[in-house]
Ligand SMILES: *[C@@H]1O[C@H](CO)[C@@H](O)[C@H](O)[C@H]1NC(C)=O
Ligand SMILES: *[C@@H]1O[C@H](CO)[C@@H](O)[C@H](O)[C@H]1NC(C)=O
C-alpha cells in the first residue's frame with residue numbers, strides 16, 4: 570500500500586508532464602498561428618507599391634499595350650495579360666484594368682485630323698486640319714480660320730487664328746462706309762454689354778444671398794451650353810473625389826468605367842477627378858452639361874460648391890465679355 574503512495578508522484582509526473590508540456594506547445598502553436606493569420610490579413614489589406622489586390626493576392630500590373638485577362642494566382646505573381654486590339658485600343662501605363670482604352674477618334678467635323686495613328690501603347694494624336702486652328706490648351710475641336718476681307722497681317726497657324734487688317738486701315742470709300750456701319754452697330758451694342766456687365770456686378774454685390782436661391786432659374790440661356798472643357802481642371806480642384814464619383818454615378822457613368830479610371834490612376838485622386846469629369850462631359854456632350862452639373866450639386870445640397878463653380882465659370886465669361894467690350898470700345902474710338 571505504501572508503495573503506491575510512493576509511486577503516485579511518479580505516476581503523476583509521468584502522465585501530467587507530457588500533458589502539460591503538450592498543452593504549452595499547443596498554446597505556443599496557436600499563438601504563432603494567430604500571428605501568421607493576422608500577418609496574412611494585414612498582407613491582404615495592403616499590397617506593396619505598384620501591386621494590386623485581387624482575390625486575396627497581391628498581383629503585378631499588366632504592361633502598356635496589354636490588358637488583364639485573368640488575375641494572378643500567387644502573391645507577387647503576374648496576371649494573365651493579353652494584347653489590346655491594334656488600332657482600336659491602347660494602354661499607355663502599367664495598369665490593372667480588364668479593359669484597354671478606346672483610341673481617340675479625330676473628328677473631321679470638329680476640324681480635326683490624325684497626326685499619329687493609335688498604337689497599342691499610345692492614343693491617337695489629333696491635330697487641326699488645314700485652315701483650322703485651336704488656341705486652347707485642352708483642344709477638343711478646331712475652329713475654321715477667319716478669312717480676311719482687307720488683307721492679312723498674320724497667317725493662320727494650327728494654334729492661332731488669322732490676324733486681319735482692319736477695314737478702316739485700308740483706303741477706299743467702300744471700306745469707309747463699312748467702318749461707318751461698324752460704328753453705328755458697335756456703339757449701341759457695346760453700350761448694352763457695358764450696362765449688362767455693370768448690372769451683373771451690382772447684383773453680385775447686393776443680392777448675393779438672393780442669387781443663391783434663384784441662381785438655377787436665373788441661369789442665363791447663353792450659359793446652358795457653355796463649353797466646360799477649359800473649366801474642368803478648376804472644377805475638379807473644387808470637388809472632393811467622393812463628390813465627383815457621386816455626381817458621375819448619378820448622371821449615367823457606368824460603375825466599370827469609374828473603376829477603370831480609378832485603377833488607371835492609382836493613388837492620384839486629382840487625376841481621377843479630372844478624368845471622371847472629362848469622361849462624363851465627353852459622353853454627355855456640351856448641351857446642358859453645365860446646367861446638369863450645377864443642378865446635380867444643388868440637389869445633393871452642395872450649394873456652396875455649386876456657387877463656387879458658378880463663380881469660376883462666370884468670372885471667365887465676364888472677363889471674356891469685358892475683353893470683347895474693351896476691344897469694341899477701342900474699335901469705336903479708332
Ligand atoms: C498565409 O498565407 C500563406 C500564403 O500566402 C499560406 O500558405 C498560409 O497557409 C496562410 N496562413 C494562414 C494561417 O492562413
Ligand atoms: C493611319 O492609318 C491609316 C490606315 O490605317 C493610313 O491610311 C494613314 O495614312 C495613317 N496615318 C498616319 C498619320 O500615319
Ligand SMILES: *[C@@H]1O[C@H](CO)[C@@H](O)[C@H](O)[C@H]1NC(C)=O
Nearest residue numbers: 703704705712715729730731
Ligand atoms: C482664340 O481665338 C479666338 C478667335 O480668334 C479669340 O477670340 C480668343 O481670344 C483666342 N484665345 C486665346 C487664348 O488666344
